[in-house]
Amino acid sequence: MSREDLLGGLSAVATQGQVRQISYEQLHRASWQPRRSFPRDSLLALARSVRREGVRQNLIVRPSPQQPGRYEIIAGERRWRASAPDLAATLQLSVDEERGLTGPPPRTLPCLILTLDDQDARRLSAVENLQREDLDAIDEALYRLLLIQDVLGDRPHADPDNASTLAQTLGRRLHAIRNHPEQHGDERTRLETLFASLGTMTWESFVTNNLPLLQLPQDLLDAVREGRIAGRSALLIHRQTDPALRQALLTASETGASFQELRRLVDDQQGKRWKGLAADVRQNLGTRTLERLDDQRRARVMRLLEQLQDELQGSRS
Structure with a gap:
């Protein structure tokens, strides 16, 4: 299934949008936007390109529901960030890096303006961003969750910054669908269709291998977002x-x-821990140690030793 198939009726809406130049200040990121990782070096390289050649690809925006007169970015936030007038301060550029930014930042950016409701805006944003190769594993998982919420008809979580809460909220439902297929046939079909469209993995694989990433502690979450470690290693x-x-x-x-x-x-x-434990057990199993135990504790130790002996003999057979 193609990107157009996944977007459904949104493809027709996109052809009806209006393209115009919009000032940097009139644009703002969406509050529901899950992407938080914009690697510094990559953003700096894009900023250099923007200063030399301008923004060559339209941002996709809609009239802001919360801020009249401004526009909410649906796709293209990275291009918007790279066009920031205060980029040097934001990225804390060195003197040499700042010299490499030849020319002024663009005063306006080319934008495709669409009229979309919240659900369609989230769906379009997720599909557009999942086409990108520079997404980290955390952001990719969050965008997939946006689409899962869409196909299951869930109301999106109000706090995309809290990845762990989002994963817990939707994860419980996904586990129920996976563990009780006889009760969730229609939902399973919708999930299978969605992930077949996205490619790369099944929805069951997502629940097992990708969803747990969103529940990592903050230090590991940051390390994955910053590209310092892989998601699999973090788990x-x-x-x-x-x-x-x-x-x-x-x-x-x-x-x-x-x-x-x-x-x-x-x-x-x-292996070292097992060797240390075995040495401690041998040291504590002397006759004098057992004789110092009261009858009840000695009987309990003997039962445990018999169980251990059975396990060890069973491993040899």
């Missing part, structure tokens, strides 16, 4: 309960370690 780090191991994995990942290398570090650490 592995998050599962570790040993603070020292967690920090070692984070440091290794930020310096370029692959997921497989992190997995080996975890396995090595678990």
Whole structure:
């Protein structure tokens, strides 16, 4: 299914829009827009291009529902940010970097103005942004959630900054649909159609592998957004309960370690932990130690030892 099929009737609406130049100050980001990651170096490179050649692709906007006389950006926020008059201060550019910005920022940007309701604006924004290759894993998951909310008829969450709450709210429903297919046949069909249109993964895979990213703690969430670690590695780090191991994995990942290398570090650490535990148990299983226990505790230890012996013998068979 093509992008036009996914957008449905919006393709016809887009052909009826009006293109005009709009000043930077008249534009603003959408409050529901989930994308938060705009890598500094990439934005600076785009700003240099904008200063030399202008904005070559139309932004997609609509009349602002909250701010009369202004326009809400549906797609093209990165181009708008790169055109900012105060870009040097915002990005904290060095003197050399600022010299590389030849020419003034554009005073106006070319915009395609569409008349869209909230639902259609979110759908168009999600589809347009999911075509991009520079989305981080967190933003991609959030845009997919926007489309899931659309096809399931859910009211969008009011706070896109709170990724964890958003994932919990919709995640419960998605888990119910996955775990009880006999009760959610129509919803499953809609999800399957949506993800077939988007490609790259099934909706079940999204629930298992991508949705958990939105519930990462803030330090790992920021690291994924900033491109310092991969989403898969962040989930592995998050599962570790040993603070020292967690920090070692984070440091290794930020310096370029692959997921497989992190997995080996975890396995090595678990092996050391097992050896240490076995040594402690051997030391505490002396006859004198057992004799010092009262009858009830000694009986409990003996039962545990018998269970352990059964498990170890079973592993050899």
